[in-house]
Amino acid sequence: MLDYQAILEEIHQSLNSVKDTGEVASYIPELANVPKEKFGIHLQLITGENFSVGDASEKLSIQSISKVLSLTKAFQLVGNHLWERMDVEPSGNPFNHLSLLELENGIPRNPLINSGAIVVADILLSNLKNPKKDFLDFVRNLAHDNTISFNEKVAESERLNGYNNYAAANLLKSYGNLHNNVEDVLDFYFHQCSIMMDCRQLTNAFFVYANKGKCLKNIQHLTASQVKRINAIMLTCGFYDEAGEFAFEVGLPGKSGVGGGIVALLPHCFTIATWAPALNPQGNSYLGMKALEHFTTKTKLSIF
Ligand code: GLN
Numbered sequence: 001m002l003d004y005q006a007i008l009e010e011i012h013q014s015l016n017s018v019k020d021t022g023e024v025a026s027y028i029p030e031l032a033n034v035p036k037e038k039f040g041i042h043l044q045l046i047t048g049e050n051f052s053v054g055d056a057s058e059k060l061s062i063q064s065i066s067k068v069l070s071l072t073k074a075f076q077l078v079g080n081h082l083w084e085r086m087d088v089e090p091s092g093n094p095f096n097h098l099s100l101l102e103l104e105n106g107i108p109r110n111p112l113i114n115s116g117a118i119v120v121a122d123i124l125l126s127n128l129k130n131p132k133k134d135f136l137d138f139v140r141n142l143a144h145d146n147t148i149s150f151n152e153k154v155a156e157s158e159r160l161n162g163y164n165n166y167a168a169a170n171l172l173k174s175y176g177n178l179h180n181n182v183e184d185v186l187d188f189y190f191h192q193c194s195i196m197m198d199c200r201q202l203t204n205a206f207f208v209y210a211n212k213g214k215c216l217k218n219i220q221h222l223t224a225s226q227v228k229r230i231n232a233i234m235l236t237c238g239f240y241d242e243a244g245e246f247a248f249e250v251g252l253p254g255k256s257g258v259g260g261g262i263v264a265l266l267p268h269c270f271t272i273a274t275w276a277p278a279l280n281p282q283g284n285s286y287l288g289m290k291a292l293e294h295f296t297t298k299t300k301l302s303i304f
Pocket of ligand 1 (some may be wrong): 062063064065114158165193256257258259283
């Protein structure tokens with residue numbers, strides 16, 4: 001068997017000294033104040049073995065990684081009706097791109113860009129009794145961890161600076177693709193983005209996508225077909241306009257967030273999460289992408 005701990009340590013050490021890693025997200029103070037040097041990696045094998053290095057047990061703001069989890073809940077609730085309200089094509093544009101083309105007459109290109117995730121939030125609002133609480137419970141269940149919580153300060157900052165998301169939601173509303181009111185949908189969206197998790201908790205929550213729809217507790221949350229679809233969307237749309245680059249360099253389905261987190265997985269084999277807050281110009285964690293590239297190169301474990 002590969003010595004995974006040694007591999008993670010080697011990768012961490014070789015990248016830790018890299019100087020020019022980009023800038024942390026600065027659109028809200030809670031993200032701007034996160035120390036740039038944080039760097040952690042956590043690997044969880046399908047057998048349940050865990051390997052960790054660096055700051056893997058410090059909480060980070062999961063941001064857009066939450067879009068996969070909200071998509072999962074919505075898919076559970078409304079099944080293939082989801083695709084009547086959004087497409088599944090990569091956008092080749094930044095996450096907050098707003099052109100009419102991007103929205104294709106009110107239909108977002110995919111569920112992992114902001115406009116798509118806002119429609120997913122709208123679907124959850126229409127189908128959950130206590131949307132924020134029920135969604136948080138869902139994430140806690142998936143990860144098998146009741147300590148996972150929203151960060152109210154982050155959610156409030158997102159609201160105060162969320163002009164682009166207000167614009168997207170209003171545009172969707174004008175096309176009739178938002179059924180609840182803009183303020184309520186965005187309140188939910190800003191809260192899902194504010195969830196705090198560490199790298200290990202991320203690998204716990206994403207275990208379901210590596211394990212044919214069954215979570216750590218062996219409960220079936222998704223059908224095999226739904227897992228296939230979500231993994232396909234992560235592979236083609238999980239990294240904004242850098243999804244091609246991630247597939248090319250790393251070769252795994254995954255999702256990034258502007259908090260500097262990345263989660264990726266190899267079906268039937270492992271889930272892995274990295275955290276390094278400095279972002280490349282496309283808004284993806286610079287060191288996280290490099291670490292995953294080294295990991296799949298060293299272990300020869302990728303979907304290709
Ligand atoms: N909260 C951020 C936004 O909606 C999330 C973006 C991201 O992680 N890409 O702008």
